[in-house]
Amino acid sequence: MTETLASTSREAAAALDSADPLAPFRDRFVIDDAVAYFDANSLGRLPAGTPARLERVVRGEWGRELVRGWDHWLALPLEVGDRLAPLLGASTGEVALADSTTVNFYRLLVGALDARRERRAIVTDRPNFPTDRYVIEGLAAARGLEIRWLEPDPIEGPTLADVAAVLDRDVAVVTLSHVNYRSAAIADLASITAAAHDVGALVVWDLSHAAGSIPVGLDENDVDLAVGCTYKYLNGGPGAPAFLFVAARLQAELRQPIWGWFGQRDQFAMGRGYDPPPDIRRFLVGTPGILGLAAADEGIRLSVEAGIDAIRAKGIALTEYAIALHDAWLAPRGTTLGSPRDPSRRGSHVAIRHPQARGLTAAMIASGVIPDFREPDSIRIGLSPLTTSFEEAWRGLSVLRELLESG
Amino acid sequence: MTETLASTSREAAAALDSADPLAPFRDRFVIDDAVAYFDANSLGRLPAGTPARLERVVRGEWGRELVRGWDHWLALPLEVGDRLAPLLGASTGEVALADSTTVNFYRLLVGALDARRERRAIVTDRPNFPTDRYVIEGLAAARGLEIRWLEPDPIEGPTLADVAAVLDRDVAVVTLSHVNYRSAAIADLASITAAAHDVGALVVWDLSHAAGSIPVGLDENDVDLAVGCTYKYLNGGPGAPAFLFVAARLQAELRQPIWGWFGQRDQFAMGRGYDPPPDIRRFLVGTPGILGLAAADEGIRLSVEAGIDAIRAKGIALTEYAIALHDAWLAPRGTTLGSPRDPSRRGSHVAIRHPQARGLTAAMIASGVIPDFREPDSIRIGLSPLTTSFEEAWRGLSVLRELLESG
Numbered sequence: 001m002t003e004t005l006a007s008t009s010r011e012a013a014a015a016l017d018s019a020d021p022l023a024p025f026r027d028r029f030v031i032d033d034a035v036a037y038f039d040a041n042s043l044g045r046l047p048a049g050t051p052a053r054l055e056r057v058v059r060g061e062w063g064r065e066l067v068r069g070w071d072h073w074l075a076l077p078l079e080v081g082d083r084l085a086p087l088l089g090a091s092t093g094e095v096a097l098a099d100s101t102t103v104n105f106y107r108l109l110v111g112a113l114d115a116r117r118e119r120r121a122i123v124t125d126r127p128n129f130p131t132d133r134y135v136i137e138g139l140a141a142a143r144g145l146e147i148r149w150l151e152p153d154p155i156e157g158p159t160l161a162d163v164a165a166v167l168d169r170d171v172a173v174v175t176l177s178h179v180n181y182r183s184a185a186i187a188d189l190a191s192i193t194a195a196a197h198d199v200g201a202l203v204v205w206d207l208s209h210a211a212g213s214i215p216v217g218l219d220e221n222d223v224d225l226a227v228g229c230t231y232k233y234l235n236g237g238p239g240a241p242a243f244l245f246v247a248a249r250l251q252a253e254l255r256q257p258i259w260g261w262f263g264q265r266d267q268f269a270m271g272r273g274y275d276p277p278p279d280i281r282r283f284l285v286g287t288p289g290i291l292g293l294a295a296a297d298e299g300i301r302l303s304v305e306a307g308i309d310a311i312r313a314k315g316i317a318l319t320e321y322a323i324a325l326h327d328a329w330l331a332p333r334g335t336t337l338g339s340p341r342d343p344s345r346r347g348s349h350v351a352i353r354h355p356q357a358r359g360l361t362a363a364m365i366a367s368g369v370i371p372d373f374r375e376p377d378s379i380r381i382g383l384s385p386l387t388t389s390f391e392e393a394w395r396g397l398s399v400l401r402e403l404l405e406s407g
Numbered sequence: 408m409t410e411t412l413a414s415t416s417r418e419a420a421a422a423l424d425s426a427d428p429l430a431p432f433r434d435r436f437v438i439d440d441a442v443a444y445f446d447a448n449s450l451g452r453l454p455a456g457t458p459a460r461l462e463r464v465v466r467g468e469w470g471r472e473l474v475r476g477w478d479h480w481l482a483l484p485l486e487v488g489d490r491l492a493p494l495l496g497a498s499t500g501e502v503a504l505a506d507s508t509t510v511n512f513y514r515l516l517v518g519a520l521d522a523r524r525e526r527r528a529i530v531t532d533r534p535n536f537p538t539d540r541y542v543i544e545g546l547a548a549a550r551g552l553e554i555r556w557l558e559p560d561p562i563e564g565p566t567l568a569d570v571a572a573v574l575d576r577d578v579a580v581v582t583l584s585h586v587n588y589r590s591a592a593i594a595d596l597a598s599i600t601a602a603a604h605d606v607g608a609l610v611v612w613d614l615s616h617a618a619g620s621i622p623v624g625l626d627e628n629d630v631d632l633a634v635g636c637t638y639k640y641l642n643g644g645p646g647a648p649a650f651l652f653v654a655a656r657l658q659a660e661l662r663q664p665i666w667g668w669f670g671q672r673d674q675f676a677m678g679r680g681y682d683p684p685p686d687i688r689r690f691l692v693g694t695p696g697i698l699g700l701a702a703a704d705e706g707i708r709l710s711v712e713a714g715i716d717a718i719r720a721k722g723i724a725l726t727e728y729a730i731a732l733h734d735a736w737l738a739p740r741g742t743t744l745g746s747p748r749d750p751s752r753r754g755s756h757v758a759i760r761h762p763q764a765r766g767l768t769a770a771m772i773a774s775g776v777i778p779d780f781r782e783p784d785s786i787r788i789g790l791s792p793l794t795t796s797f798e799e800a801w802r803g804l805s806v807l808r809e810l811l812e813s814g
Contacts, residue, residue, distance in 0.1 A: 030470045039474040046470040054461055054698070062645055063437045063453040066777060067446040073645055100693025102667035103510055126679075131668035131693065134681040138666030229694070238469055238480055238697035259545030260509035261538035270782055272533075274541040286507025286538065287636070290645035291461070292696040370473060375677055 008328050008394075016321065016390035022314045025306055025386045029235070036396030038371040041209060041349045041382030044235030050298040057294045073290050077262075078280060080297045081243060084234075087300070087308050088207065088226070089217040090245055096280050097230070097293055101208055101242040102131045104227040107256040107283070108244060109139060109173065112202040112225060115254055116172035119201070123166055123174040125150035125158045129181045132206055136175065145172070155351075156340055157185025163192050171201040178216060179209035179347035182374045184319075184339045186214065186347055190221040197222065208232060211243070212303040213348040213385065214312050218245055225250070233311075233348065233384055235299030241292045244283055252278035260285035302386060311385040315348035318383035321390055322350045325397045333404035338378050348385060351378040352400070363403050369396040415735050415801075423728065423797035429721045432713055432793045436642070443803030445778040448616060448756045448789030451642030457705040464701045480697050484669075485687060487704045488650060491641075494707070494715050495614065495633070496624040497652055503687050504637065504700055508615055508649040509538045511634040514663040514690070515651060516546060516580065519609040519632060522661055523579035526608070530573055530581040532557035532565045536588045539613055543582065552579070562758075563747055564592025570599050578608040585623060586616035586754035589781045591726075591746045593621065593754055597628040604629065615639060618650070619710040620755040620792065621719050625652055632657070640718075640755065640791055642706030648699045651690055659685035667692035709793060718792040722755035725790035728797055729757045732804045740811035745785045755792060758785040759807070770810050776803040 017023055030046040031037075037045065061069045081095035088095065098104060113122075124136055126149050140147050148166040152158040157180050167174070174196040176187050189205060196203045207228030210216055212235075218226060226245040230236035246254060259274040261267055262284035276282030303311065320343055326335065330352060338351030354360060354377060361373035372380040379400070383393060424430055437453040438444075444452065468476040488502035495502065505511060520529075531543055533556050547554050555573040559565040564587050574581070581603040583594050596612060603610045614635030617623055619642075625633060633652040637643035653661060666681040668674050669691035683689030710718065727750055733742065737759060745758030761767060761784060768780035779787040786807070790800060 030466070032471065035473070037473055043469070043474040043476070045473065046465065051462065051465050054465060055458065058453065058458050058461060058644070058702075059437070062450070064439065066442070066444055066452065067450040067779070068772075068777070069450070069645060099506065099510060100667075100695075102669075102693030103506060103665060106665045106667075129668075130671065130674075130677040133679075134666040134668060134671065137681050138664060142664060231694070237465070238476060239694045239700075241696065242693070257545060257549060258510060258513045259541040260507070260513075261536075261541060262509075264537065264541060267537075268782075270537040272540075274544050286509030286649070287638070287646045288507075289648065289696050289699040291698040291702060293646075295465075295698060365475075370475070372474070375675075 008325060010391070010394055013390040013394035020314060020390070022306055022310055022385060023389065025302065026389060028302055029387050031387065034368055036369040036392050036399070038369065038381045038383070038396055040384035040387055041232050042372055043231055043238055044233060044299060044384060045387045047235055047298050047302055050237065050295050053294055053298050054291060057291060076290065076293045077284060077288050080293060080300060083297065083304060084243060084300050087212055087303055088245060089215060089220055091219055091248060093280050094248055095243055095245050096283060097241045097243050097296060098284055098288060099242060101227050101229045102135060104242050104244040105132060105204070105206065106135045107258060108204050108225045108227060108246070109135060109175065110257040111254045112173045112204055113139065113143065116202060119170050119172035121146045121148050121171045123148045123150065123163060123171055125152055125176055127152065127154055127157070127180055127182065128177055129206060129208065132175065132177065155183050155185065155338055156345065157183060158187050160188050160191040160195060164195050167195060167199045167201070169199050171199055173202050173204055175204040177206040177209065179214065181209055182338070182378055182380065183351050184347040184349045186345050189216065189223065193221050193223055209347055212311065213315055215308050223247060230296040230300060234296070234303055235386070236296035237292065237299065239292065240296040241289060246280060246283055251280060251282070256283055258285045262286055306386055314385035315383065316343045318385065318388055318390065318393060319343065319346055319348060319350050322381055322383060322393050322397060325394065326350070326352060329397065329401040330404060333401070349380055349382040351380050353377045354379065360400065360403055364399055367399045369399045415732060417798070417801055420797040420801035427721060427797070429713055429717055429792060430796065432709065433796060435709055436794050438794065441775055443776040443799050443806070445776065445788045445803055447791035447794055448639050449779055450638055450645055451640060451706060451791060452794045454642055454705050454709055457644065457702050460701055460705050461698060464698060483697065483700045484691060484695050487700060487707060490704065490711060491650060491707050494619055494710055495652060496622060496626055498626055498655060500687050501655055502650055502652050503690055504648045504650050504703060505691055505695060506649060508634050508636045509542060511649050511651040512539055512611070512613065513542050514665060515611050515632045515634060516542060516582065517664040518661040519580045519611055520546065520550065523609060526577050526579035528553045528555050528578045530555045530557065530570060530578055532559055532583060534559065534561055534564070534587055534589065535584055536613060536615065539582065539584065562590050562592065562745055563752065564590060565594050567595055567598040567602060571602050574602060574606045574608070576606050578606055580609050580611055582611040584613040584616065586621065588616055589745070589785055589787065590758050591754040591756045593752050596623065596630065600628050600630055616754055619718065620722055622715050630654060637703040637707065641703070641710055642793070643703035644699065644706065646699065647703040648696060653687060653690055658687060658689070663690055665692045669693055713793055721792035722790065723750045725792065725795055725797065725800060726750065726753055726755060726757050729788055729790060729800050729804060732801065733757070733759060736804065736808040737811060756787055756789040758787050760784045761786065767807065767810055771806055774806045776806045
């Protein structure tokens with residue numbers, strides 16, 4: 001495989017596809033072969049089974065069962081959470097689908113801060129995803145907390161040493177993205193979590209670019225709290241409901257700040273006094289969106305079926321291949337790599353940097369190749385293990401090569 | 408009409424349907440005539456156009472446009488909010504669809520409390536919807552605030568006098584449901600809002616059972632803040648996204664606590680420092696669920712087309728009719744009315760009380776009549792102006808009569 005990965009011929013790409021055990025999954029999605037799609041890490045492709053599932057939910061359940069649909073819809077947030085759990089290395093009863101990533105991040109971060117009330121600092125990094133940074137800023141302002149901003153290498157991401165340098169017993173929470181949205185750098189979740197615990201802090205991991213692309217090992221690594229979205233590698237659809245993870249050992253102890261009727265012990269008694277059950281249900285809030293949940297479930301099922309180890313192996317192969325093409329075709333024409341070269345430190349996308357990245361992205365899109373531009377100078381090439389073929393990577397990067405050649 | 412309303416014959420019901428200007432709207436929904444549906448105030452029926460709209464969004468937009476769909480999806484929360492605004496008596500730029508009712512209620516209540524930081528009390532009523540009460544309890548606990556619980560007449564709901572009795576300059580916020588979820592009592596939004604303003608307090612109205620069933624007059628009545636759901640009378644589908652209203656005059660001044668990237672001035676610059684625009688966009692948080700939004704839009708369009716005045720007129724006629732049948736058929740067999748008799752004080756459902764309400768509700772459902780049971784003793788008969796016919800009301804209440812007769 002290493003030799004094939006180093007070849008830039010279209011035939012080599014086809015050979016890689018032939019040898020790819022996940023190749024059959026591409027047929028389980030709606031795919032327009034005229035497009036090279038490098039943005040499934042922003043919005044994953046449409047699973048072929050999703051329209052029929054939605055038709056069943058809309059006409060069969062909403063249309064016919066009417067309000068009686070809630071007899072089974074009520075269970076969906078935890079049912080789909082349990083389905084997702086193995087992809088994250090979590091256990092049954094530790095994951096729920098609910099709300100947006102931002103709302104969940106806020107809720108769990110408040111829960112963590114409340115559990116460490118006597119401490120005054122939050123640790124995160126400047127290259128973290130904007131919505132995480134804004135939520136942290138809002139809570140720090142509201143509660144008079146200090147934010148300890150890490151300034152890691154923008155390509156390699158935050159290291160254990162970066163984090164360890166600011167840890168002390170005044171740190172309430174360490175919160176980072178497992179995979180950085182721009183560079184794809186993987187933060188060392190295991191060692192950073194352990195270091196945070198060593199000073200008595202809690203961790204909140206944002207898994208948005210990790211879920212369904214790399215193993216996370218939440219339980220194995222003793223993670224406290226995590227959130228993430230299901231519309232990227234999990235192919236749940238535009239604005240699909242997010243997930244949250246709360247380690248079983250913390251569920252009875254932690255609270256979240258939005259006391260809603262879906263977090264109430266006997267919801268339909270509609271009784272006096274909020275009294276949340278001592279389990280994952282206390283992290284639910286309001287009425288879940290059933291259409292979005294059903295679509296998320298369809299996407300998640302496909303990733304579960306493929307298995308995270310096979311997904312990870314293909315993600316590494318795809319990104320190694322894209323980097324080989326980058327080095328052979330693009331670097332000589334002025335690009336640099338904006339992602340770690342060590343595959344063990346890189347998620348399933350590759351950032352290609354160029355001073356004209358914004359214009360190049362627009363020109364690629366005009367040519368049927370869809371990457372994403374990320375400030376200030378990155379073309380983000382998302383390579384989604386279930387839906388991106390090597391031939392597609394070859395085709396899309398060929399277009400970028402031609403654009404660079406023609407200036 | 409008054410005479411016809413007082414007749415209990417099936418022919419009279421048919422005559423009422425023939426004279427009903429909104430009767431044609433029933434054909435715009437998927438309706439199983441074997442069922443009498445009295446719970447459209449919990450989950451509204453499926454609009455006939457919604458499956459096709461979802462098919463377009465799923466296959467046409469998500470499937471084909473992929474991430475480029477965000478070019479138009481991004482506008483949807485405010486676009487659909489503007490569409491909904493006239494039903495609430497609000498103006499363009501004052502309403503957004505987002506999150507769940509509970510999350511929105513929390514966010515706006517925090518915004519209001521932050522704007523009245525020096526005050527220590529929240530006013531609400533014991534019969535308020537549970538999720539509102541729980542959110543209030545959570546915030547009162549977190550911020551050390553006093554809750555002034557009104558104990559109004561359980562059928563007639565909170566009056567101006569009830570509210571005025573506890574108002575003083577320590578009250579930060581008065582928050583009530585416009586239409587009570589159990590009794591359908593309408594709170595006097597205009598006078599209560601004015602009284603709250605007289606002591607310098609802000610109001611947050613929960614419009615869940617009012618939106619699309621009665622005129623609200625948000626701007627006319629100088630309302631500050633409001634939330635509500637779109638899956639009841641607005642027929643948006645199970646767990647459809649909720650709405651929030653912020654009066655234009657308050658938008659630059661108020662903040663909400665969850666600082667997310669959808670509330671950021673130049674969202675995709677992904678820059679440092681949260682900097683929300685001085686308008687309704689600052690009340691957005693995370694990525695909106697597009698499937699749910701599209702379905703909500705379809706439902707809302709139908710109510711807008713019908714117009715709130717025609718909807719209100721039919722709602723009064725339906726509930727007057729149901730009460731006439733109740734008085735003729737049911738009261739002699741042991742029920743009492745759990746809703747106000749004055750139609751100007753009653754929303755679009757009717758509560759029928761009976762000691763065996765729970766068992767009767769189950770027996771009705773087994774007979775194809777779907778009401779809702781509400782603790783401790785109410786059978787809630789929802790009469791949705793766009794989708795409930797007089798014949799359907801006749802048929803459903805006949806079943807209840809037969810059940811009471813047979814003991």
